[in-house]
């Protein structure tokens with residue numbers, strides 16, 4: 031069968047035509063037909079040969095970690111839970127083999143401490159840009175059929191869900207509810223989905239991003255009742271005076287300058303969550319005195335988060351269903367490009383629009 035692959039040593043991308051079709055070998059395995067795979071900046075980094083590692087014994091890595099699959103068959107131990115035709119989302123990261131790794135031992139490999147974890151389509155494990163996958167049922171999240179093609183957004187939504195689960199833990203230090211105003215830095219898919227999740231939680235949401243409005247992302251923000259501000263004509267101070275001070279900020283751009291500008295606008299007891307991976311070069315001038323003073327005097331918290339656990343996958347499925355009901359059609363507007371597997375390099379290397387998907 032076909033698979034979209036990156037050959038890091040040869041520095042090329044190609045469709046592998048003789049990738050072996052997997053078969054169920056254990057009673058708890060599920061065979062999925064891959065319906066769609068979302069493309070993101072991580073794929074671009076891997077396809078630019080700056081990141082990513084093929085599995086042992088391979089000179090290529092099959093790309094893709096944001097998959098929507100449909101059950102073809104399931105092993106005898108899990109066939110009650112996974113029936114042919116059901117939709118499912120695979121977990122990206124699998125636990126590391128180190129028995130002393132406490133997070134992996136309790137299935138929280140998103141907090142792995144050894145760095146020896148494996149990630150589909152990223153680290154030492156083939157990805158989902160292929161026709162079929164066989165996976166352990168324990169690493170699958172079932173999806174209601176009603177979510178349909180919008181379920182391809184589950185994996186990027188898990189970034190927001192993990193951020194907000196953790197922010198809620200931190201907010202529980204306060205014996206009152208103080209969740210009113212939120213800032214989202216970045217209006218890519220992860221930022222937009224975060225904005226929707228925050229609107230579901232009742233926040234006033236201000237999205238702060240590069241491009242001037244109106245644009246497709248600003249229209250999505252407004253259609254879910256948020257406000258959109260461009261860094262081109264709104265300073266962080268203006269953003270703060272119009273929409274802040276913020277109780278919660280969610281950074282999803284990998285843009286340190288904008289992130290640390292917004293950090294200055296956090297209110298008392300504010301929580302700032304960083305999720306974007308910045309490009310590897312460049313630094314910014316940074317008022318360390320002012321930020322430290324603010325953080326101490328206002329009891330603020332700065333938190334980094336990566337990847338997601340099963341709780342975030344379940345919550346992502348629930349929240350996407352709520353978004354479908356509350357703002358019909360808005361998730362469909364997020365997917366702006368669909369590409370056949372043969373053409374996977376186009377959305378990976380020269381992305382346009384909001385979210386592109388590859389259809390194997």
Ligand SMILES: [Zn+2]
Pocket residue numbers: 069070071072073095096186
């Ligand atoms: Zn991704």
Ligand SMILES: [Zn+2]
Pocket residue numbers: 125126127128131133134139142143144145146147
């Ligand atoms: Zn581990």
